[in-house]
Amino acid sequence: MRIKAAIDKVPGGMMLIPLLIGALIRTFLPGIFELPEFKSSFTGGLLTGTSALLAAFYICLGSTIRFQATGYILKKGVSLWVGKIGTTFLIALLIKAIFPDQNHLFLGLSALAIIAAFSDTNGGLYMALMGQLGKKAEDVAAYSIMSLESGPFFTMLILGVAGLASFPLLAFVFAILPLLLGMILGNLDEKMREFLSKGQDVIIPLFSLAIGAGINLTNVVKAGFSGVILGVAVVVVTGLVLFIIDRITGGNGVAGIAASSTAGNAAAVPMAVAAVYTGYSEIAATATLQVTAAVIVTAIFTPLITTWYAKRVEQRKATV
Template sequence: MKIKQTIERIPGGMMLIPLLIGALIKTFFPELFDLPEFKSSFTGGLLTGTSALLAAFYVCLGSTIRFEATGYILKKGVSLWVGKIGTALIVALLIKALAPDQNHLFLGLSALAIVAAFSDTNGGLYMALMGQLGKKNEDVAAYSIMSLESGPFFTMLILGVAGLASFPLLAFVFAILPLILGMILGNLDEDMRTFLSKASDVIIPLFSLALGAGIDLTKVVQAGASGIILGLGVVLITGIVLFLADRITGGDGVAGVAAASTAGNASAVPLAVAAVFTGYKEVAAVATLQVTAAVVVTAILTPILTAWLAKRTQKKNTRREVNVSH
């Protein structure tokens, strides 16, 4: 049976399918989670151990982030990273200024879902697109800087700076510590980087299953429509900002558009943030589904727009070269 290949044909399938399975278990067998035998079992640990699984994932993810960067990588990576985080911060400030209820904006969208989706780029998608369409190999390596977006740290920071939530200082330290631990191990030892980086792909469906097991599908009827709108917002708004940031720093805009997406691991952020700030516990489950929907939408639209822009840019450059030669 081609189970893995079938799942991978679906955009974000390795996160989406296990999450859906977990949500179906929670929706149709909610009494299971109250059984003492279940709570004390390995099965219970697998379906409810989100925090432990996420901590392990961030250690593995951190091992892939390199400390060193060339000038081009640094310029490209920092410009796109600042553009992404800066856009999420501006959106959060607008929500604070204009929305009386940050948890129920429209169609069930919350500040938590919006900031989580806007502040984290799909690294695998970006690197695949730049490997095929980028001008330089360094365009791919620029994600080593952008990968700092991963995890709940910047979502918490943006929400805190915008006044949409308050977090104790230690919460920030403990949120980013697993990622830093992974970074240190990966940069001190190349074998550790190789060893840990392989594990991150395995952990994704496992923590997705646990995330899904915390979601009751009967309470998230509107998540589909609002998630699609959220994904469209990520592509359009961050796409424009990152296109301009790329052009300003000497690029052709293709890398900027390629970064206008939502990372699969962003689906884990709402629950992680809600564990620290109780004001978001009510909307964390819905936000998880909305961000997951945004992951799928951006995984479909971002490659289409990036390929279109790359083709258009290539035609312009060809015409310019022909004119110069004449």
């Protein structure tokens, strides 16, 4: 049986399919989560151990982030990173100013879902696109800076600074600590980087299964539609902003459009944030579905738009 090949045909399949399996278990077999035998078992730990699995994932992810960067990598990576985080922060301020109920804005979207989807770039997608369409290898390496977006830290920071949530200082420290630990280990020892980085792909379906086990599918249709709108908004808004920033900093705009996506691990952020700030606990499951939908939408539209624009750039060069 070619199970992995079939899963890989689905955009974000290694995250989406286990998440749906977990959601099916929660929806149709909710009673097992209350059984003492289940709670004390390895199966119970797998389906409810989201925090532990995410902590392990962020250590592995952090190991891939390099401290050193050349001038071009630094300029490209920092400009796109600041553009992504800055745009998300401005959106958070607008939400705070315009909407009195940040948990239910419109189409079922919440501030939590919007900020989580907007603040994290799909690194694998960006590197694949720039490896094919970029003008130099350093365009790919720029993601070493942008990968700082990964995890719940900046989502929490933006929500907190914008006044959309309140987090104790230690919450920020503990949220970023696994990522920092991975970064330190990966930069001190190349063999540790190689070893830990392999864990990302293994842990993604495991934490997705646990996240799904906290979701009731009765809300999936509504969340899915609003998630599609969220994904389109991410591509349009961040694509335009990052395109302009890329052009201003000497690029041709391709890298900016290639970064207009939502990372797969962003789907884990709502649950991670809700674990710290109880004000989001009731909407975390819906926000997870919305961000997951945004991941899929951006995984489809971002490559299409990036490739189309890159071809236009090449056509202009050919006519000059």
